[in-house]
Amino acid sequence: MTDKTLDDILVQLRGALEQNNLTGAVSIIEALDSPDQADLFYELDDEEQVALLPELDPADSADILEELDDVHAAELMVALSPEDAIRIVDEMEPDEVADVLNTVTPEQAEILLAGMEDADEIRPLLLHPDDSAGGLMTSEFLALRRRMTAGDAIKAIQEWKPKRELIYYLFVIDRYQTLSGIVNLRELIVADPNTRLIDIMETEIISVPVGSDQEHCAYLMARYDLLSLPVVDENKKLLGVITIDDIVDVLEEEATEDIQRFGGAEPLPIDRSYLDTSVFVIARTRVSWLLLLFVTESLTGTVLRHFEHQLQAAVALSFFVPLLIGTGGNAGSQTTSTIIRALAVGDITLRDGLHTFWHELRTGLLLGLCMAVIAYLRALSWDSGQYMALTVSLTIFILVVWSNSLGALLPLLATWLKIDPSVVSGPVMSTLVDATGLFIYFTLASIILGI
Amino acid sequence: MTDKTLDDILVQLRGALEQNNLTGAVSIIEALDSPDQADLFYELDDEEQVALLPELDPADSADILEELDDVHAAELMVALSPEDAIRIVDEMEPDEVADVLNTVTPEQAEILLAGMEDADEIRPLLLHPDDSAGGLMTSEFLALRRRMTAGDAIKAIQEWKPKRELIYYLFVIDRYQTLSGIVNLRELIVADPNTRLIDIMETEIISVPVGSDQEHCAYLMARYDLLSLPVVDENKKLLGVITIDDIVDVLEEEATEDIQRFGGAEPLPIDRSYLDTSVFVIARTRVSWLLLLFVTESLTGTVLRHFEHQLQAAVALSFFVPLLIGTGGNAGSQTTSTIIRALAVGDITLRDGLHTFWHELRTGLLLGLCMAVIAYLRALSWDSGQYMALTVSLTIFILVVWSNSLGALLPLLATWLKIDPSVVSGPVMSTLVDATGLFIYFTLASIILGI
Numbered sequence: 001m002t003d004k005t006l007d008d009i010l011v012q013l014r015g016a017l018e019q020n021n022l023t024g025a026v027s028i029i030e031a032l033d034s035p036d037q038a039d040l041f042y043e044l045d046d047e048e049q050v051a052l053l054p055e056l057d058p059a060d061s062a063d064i065l066e067e068l069d070d071v072h073a074a075e076l077m078v079a080l081s082p083e084d085a086i087r088i089v090d091e092m093e094p095d096e097v098a099d100v101l102n103t104v105t106p107e108q109a110e111i112l113l114a115g116m117e118d119a120d121e122i123r124p125l126l127l128h129p130d131d132s133a134g135g136l137m138t139s140e141f142l143a144l145r146r147r148m149t150a151g152d153a154i155k156a157i158q159e160w161k162p163k164r165e166l167i168y169y170l171f172v173i174d175r176y177q178t179l180s181g182i183v184n185l186r187e188l189i190v191a192d193p194n195t196r197l198i199d200i201m202e203t204e205i206i207s208v209p210v211g212s213d214q215e216h217c218a219y220l221m222a223r224y225d226l227l228s229l230p231v232v233d234e235n236k237k238l239l240g241v242i243t244i245d246d247i248v249d250v251l252e253e254e255a256t257e258d259i260q261r262f263g264g265a266e267p268l269p270i271d272r273s274y275l276d277t278s279v280f281v282i283a284r285t286r287v288s289w290l291l292l293l294f295v296t297e298s299l300t301g302t303v304l305r306h307f308e309h310q311l312q313a314a315v316a317l318s319f320f321v322p323l324l325i326g327t328g329g330n331a332g333s334q335t336t337s338t339i340i341r342a343l344a345v346g347d348i349t350l351r352d353g354l355h356t357f358w359h360e361l362r363t364g365l366l367l368g369l370c371m372a373v374i375a376y377l378r379a380l381s382w383d384s385g386q387y388m389a390l391t392v393s394l395t396i397f398i399l400v401v402w403s404n405s406l407g408a409l410l411p412l413l414a415t416w417l418k419i420d421p422s423v424v425s426g427p428v429m430s431t432l433v434d435a436t437g438l439f440i441y442f443t444l445a446s447i448i449l450g451i
Numbered sequence: 452m453t454d455k456t457l458d459d460i461l462v463q464l465r466g467a468l469e470q471n472n473l474t475g476a477v478s479i480i481e482a483l484d485s486p487d488q489a490d491l492f493y494e495l496d497d498e499e500q501v502a503l504l505p506e507l508d509p510a511d512s513a514d515i516l517e518e519l520d521d522v523h524a525a526e527l528m529v530a531l532s533p534e535d536a537i538r539i540v541d542e543m544e545p546d547e548v549a550d551v552l553n554t555v556t557p558e559q560a561e562i563l564l565a566g567m568e569d570a571d572e573i574r575p576l577l578l579h580p581d582d583s584a585g586g587l588m589t590s591e592f593l594a595l596r597r598r599m600t601a602g603d604a605i606k607a608i609q610e611w612k613p614k615r616e617l618i619y620y621l622f623v624i625d626r627y628q629t630l631s632g633i634v635n636l637r638e639l640i641v642a643d644p645n646t647r648l649i650d651i652m653e654t655e656i657i658s659v660p661v662g663s664d665q666e667h668c669a670y671l672m673a674r675y676d677l678l679s680l681p682v683v684d685e686n687k688k689l690l691g692v693i694t695i696d697d698i699v700d701v702l703e704e705e706a707t708e709d710i711q712r713f714g715g716a717e718p719l720p721i722d723r724s725y726l727d728t729s730v731f732v733i734a735r736t737r738v739s740w741l742l743l744l745f746v747t748e749s750l751t752g753t754v755l756r757h758f759e760h761q762l763q764a765a766v767a768l769s770f771f772v773p774l775l776i777g778t779g780g781n782a783g784s785q786t787t788s789t790i791i792r793a794l795a796v797g798d799i800t801l802r803d804g805l806h807t808f809w810h811e812l813r814t815g816l817l818l819g820l821c822m823a824v825i826a827y828l829r830a831l832s833w834d835s836g837q838y839m840a841l842t843v844s845l846t847i848f849i850l851v852v853w854s855n856s857l858g859a860l861l862p863l864l865a866t867w868l869k870i871d872p873s874v875v876s877g878p879v880m881s882t883l884v885d886a887t888g889l890f891i892y893f894t895l896a897s898i899i900l901g902i
Binding site for chain 1: 484486637640674706707709710711740745748762769773774780787791793796798810814817821826829877889
């Protein structure tokens with residue numbers, strides 16, 4: 001839906017609400033798809049939201065709460081009467097309820113859980129961190145027994161009314177609830193109704209322990225083209241299932257974190273949208289890196305003071321400082337972004353370290369050569385004289401090669417130290433290149449210009 | 452599978468190949484899952500790969516070629532005899548075959564197409580750009596007629612042997628092959644076998660025109676939690692289907708492009724892995740930005756020469772130059788990465804422009820204040836004197852506020868101009884902040900220090 005259409009509908013909705021025409025407002029919202037419902041709903045004032053939510057079909061209200069960010073959903077849930085809130089959460093998917101309950105106070109969570117039909121499904125989900133397999137999984141899955149026939153299984157599916165429309169794979173468990181096989185729905189339909197599941201199930205199953213990191217789950221599902229991933233405890237007992245639509249969200253979330261980190265900040269909290277995150281929280285994610293880089297960058301002052309004599313003798317030297325260190329930083333930022341991403345998608349691993357370094361070294365030599373020629377001509381055009389131009393040109397060559405090497409090595413080193421390589425952000429690269437670049441520049445200048 | 456296990460298996464595989472024991476090598480590979488097969492296969496020499504591929508079960512060879520990048524797959528296909536190649540491509544999914552055929556010469560593609568069973572399915576796919584809905588879709592889908600009963604539909608599924616195991620939704624078409632409805636497999640199973648599809652199908656269908664951008668397709672599938680997305684022509688005739696596993700790849704690809712662009716380079720070609728991309732190609736993706744930024748950064752030299760008198764009078768002024776412009780660039784990079792990503796995931800849109808600017812302006816004021824205090828103390832600790840410290844401190848305050856504002860405005864401006872906001876990369880931000888930052892610094896210095 002375009003913003004334009006949404007605006008028009010919003011005007012109608014506001015009109016209905018102003019005339020206290022709740023029925024009209026409800027029918028406007030219920031004509032839309034749930035993500036659009038949530039978008040529209042999001043534009044309303046807090047009071048309007050609280051007034052409207054209990055009036056909608058609980059299934060629609062549940063969809064809307066699932067689309068909103070967790071903090072916003074939790075605020076609404078707390079503002080509703082417990083009866084209304086319970087009616088709605090009963091329609092939500094267990095993993096989404098768990099995410100929201102993790103955001104309200106334990107007392108509020110207890111009130112809601114006490115009234116809910118499926119509280120037993122949800123309690124175990126509350127024990128796991130949000131970014132683990134346990135935090136992602138839903139406890140709503142259909143587990144069949146090995147000696148069931150295909151016909152019985154189809155009957156079980158017909159009787160089962162999952163909240164989510166989609167059935168991916170069906171899980172087969174033994175008497176200890178250990179996961180022993182997977183049957184996909186197509187196999188089941190094609191099979192003779194009297195076949196036992198044990199004879200058609202796939203027994204080589206990819207599953208994850210409940211504590212696995214969400215990034216690892218996303219990696220497995222993307223790599224093996226899985227639509228759902230079973231989550232098991234240490235005894236291989238089936239605890240829940242992660243579905244592909246949750247992984248699509250994880251992939252977006254992880255890419256967001258990588259880009260924010262690469263920009264030189266800690267990732268923003270994921271349970272709030274950007275504009276709902278207060279400026280204090282945003283500033284907090286940025287200030288520590290800004291300070292750390294400031295302190296490191298202070299080294300440039302130390303280097304410059306060390307070469308005070310040269311600066312006094314030839315003030316023209318300082319004209320090139322931002323240009324040189326800027327270009328070094330840019331080359332470093334280009335390299336590290338490529339390497340970080342190649343590591344993240346598994347394009348390279350630590351075993352390719354040497355090969356990667358060699359690759360970037362050669363790229364650096366090529367780019368350095370190219371930039372050196374341009375820098376030489378640029379320096380001449382500023383009437384800086386041949387020797388000055390040579391100094392600038394040689395510095396930029398060395399600096400680009402150095403930045404490319406560093407940009408390749410540091411993310412690899414971070415990976416080897418089991419640190420997220422995206423800490424080697426663009427700002428980190430330029431900061432590291434600045435002080436070393438100045439040192440190279442002034443050393444070359446002392447030699448070539450004889451000062 | 453861990454790298455360790457893979458290494459062990461690789462040693463066994465190499466051993467078998469050295470003894471010309473092709474049967475042994477085949478059985479080692481066929482014991483693995485296809486992504487692992489591809490990983491292992493990738494480690495072999497080119498000749499080993501060409502020797503082994505025709506010996507494997509054609510379905511396995513097809514899976515391996517699908518996992519490899521397109522250029523690599525195309526090279527192997529050309530190295531095989533046409534008969535072997537045809538036997539393998541016949542087992543591949545149509546969209547994957549089309550990607551590979553787009554990489555070989557038209558003559559080579561024609562030889563393969565001439566021998567293939569499903570050439571008619573593949574030819575239409577060759578007409579669409581790789582990054583459009585048409586390039587992503589597969590022509591392998593099951594289209595049912597409206598007057599069919601649920602029972603007939605299940606029979607049709609049982610007879611249909613798709614190459615991909617997964618059935619997501621079933622499409623219902625009319626006599627003009629126009630898409631008129633969607634039935635999900637669960638509904639079909641639950642329905643009375645005599646019900647007509649027209650009575651159980653969902654008619655509100657989200658579909659895309661064949662020319663849609665892949666990013667838009669990914670957005671729709673993520674937003675509406677779709678497992679497959681029908682692709683239609685201008686008359687709503689059903690042409691193909693995009694499946695969720697392809698979209699997972701698209702999301703990774705788009706995140707990779709964003710991060711590379713944010714690092715200040717054009718994205719690398721996606722049909723080759725990083726280490727298989729030659730250093731010339733890598734250098735080409737970087738050199739244009741490096742040059743453009745170099746030329747823009749030259750402005751810093753112009754500013755510095757303009758203030759030559761001040762630099763002569765107080766050489767200590769230059770000690771702070773990298774520190775000041777570095778911090779400005781870092782603050783700008785932090786901001787623009789947040790805003791670019793918030794725009795990409797739809798967290799903010801153009802209509803939030805003013806709100807976003809106000810948000811970053813306040814964040815900038817907060818961060819600027821914090822950094823100004825630190826900078827003041829740092830400058831004092833270098834014995835720079837009160838006035839110098841004041842100049843540095845005031846500059847950094849203004850610079851951080853300015854960087855944050857610019858970092859918020861430029862991506863929004865790019866979006867308004869329908870340019871990808873990720874062109875406002877970290878390096879672009881620091882380059883823009885450098886010249887303006889110097890101007891602010893020296894202007895303040897002239898006033899405060901009276902030089």
